[in-house]
Amino acid sequence: MLTKAGLAVIDALSTGRDATAAELATDTGYSQIHLYDVLDELLEAGLLVERRGPNNQRQVHVADHSVVEAYRSLQAELGHVEWADLLSPATLRVCWYLDEPRSVSEIAARLDITRQGVHKALSPLKHRAMLSPSGPEYALSEDLSPLLAFAHAVVRHEHRSRVRALAPSSTVEWCDPKRALVRVQTATDTDALESASDWQLTGLARFAAYGLQFFLAGEPAFWYAPNEELTPAEVVCHTLVLDSGSRRVSYAMLLIEKLDIDQETLTETATWYDLESAVAAMYRPLEGEFDASEESPVILPSEAEFTALKEQYEVS
Missing domain, CATH: 1.10.10.10 (Winged helix-like DNA-binding domain superfamily/Winged helix DNA-binding domain)
Known part of the structure; x- marks a missing residue:
């Protein structure tokens, strides 16, 4: 950081x-x-x-770098603030989560720190009336969007630097201050991340661990979240983040069906990926509502297509 x-x-x-x-x-x-x-x-x-x-x-x-440009934008729009004195690594990590009102407990749990640690990181912003509302949930004021953009640039850069030290072809597809979902482009980089202790296969490549083997038309995706269990709900979300096409949606539904993933559990996980509406849409056909008339945020399989897929992979 x-x-x-x-x-x-x-x-x-x-x-x-x-x-x-x-x-x-x-x-x-x-x-x-x-x-x-x-x-x-x-x-x-x-x-x-x-x-x-x-x-x-x-x-x-x-250098000509996204972090530098984000900082320059922050200075240009909010130059009256001494940002170098105000911002610490902890404050930038907390800022990541202030795009919408969140409780201190929620942020602490996501960062795996104490509530006191979150309050301490928020303190410089609270003292300058930069948070809205004032609690029990916090978010950055609307005019502080450049600060949010800078925090995002710093965090993404940190993940990009970490993974590219091992696998130079990597790209970050999603991240938060503690976690990152990445793609690689070469078999050599795949081998490097498979050998690294903090990285795990995810997305479609992970389905084999649950008895569902699919052909991969490229290198697999990897997940960075040290000391955290990679759950089936996370794997479903990673699959959709990487590719929300109709076939991947069908595969994700197949995994939900095979493992009987609870909708509440998956929705809670999907919140961090902005996939709540996609998850809600996927559960309707899983509950027998294949002919729902409302517009879906993802392309869902027909009943015949999904039944054939279940039969092919012996999912009852």
Whole structure:
């Protein structure tokens, strides 16, 4: 995660200037010794670019990067706030969940931290009247959408950097501060993630673990969520996030039927993926309502198609 020192450096360089470590120490208040480590981290992450100035002096400037651009947008629209002083890694993680009103308990459970930790992360925002409403559920005020965009850019960058260190062809399809769903493009990268302890096969490739074997027309997807169980409900959601075409919807329904996944459980999981309406639509035919007249958010199989699929895979 982008540290406070790292953010202070980006803030100091966001105008596009070049600067030395000594100049940045003056600007940020951090020691040169500490900044050398910070600069190395930012360079490795692709957020900074280095060149040699007069007398072979090391100089850095910000790179053309989504995190930098999101920060510049935040400054342009809300430049009256000293964001480098206000934002910590913990605050940025909590901000991810403030796109809609959420309770402190809900955010704490999702981040696997204490409620006190969430309150502490929210404190700088609460003191500046940046949250709406004021509780017991919190969300960012409407005019703070650039802050939400910056938090999302930072979190996505963190996941992208982590997975690409192992599998360079990876792309992040979905993420939150603790979890990421990724695709890879090469067999070598598939092997790398299969060998990594924090990554698990998911999506259609995971169906084999439940007795449903499908042909994959490419490399499988992977899930990053250390120390968390990958549940069938998550696998259904990952399948739909990766491909919401009619065949994948039918396969997802087949897994629901085979494992008898409870609708309430799946809906609770689907909330994090904005798939509640898709899940509700999928359960109607599973309960025998194949001829529902209302428009569906996903393309559902006909009764004959789904019956044939169940017979093919021996799902009763």
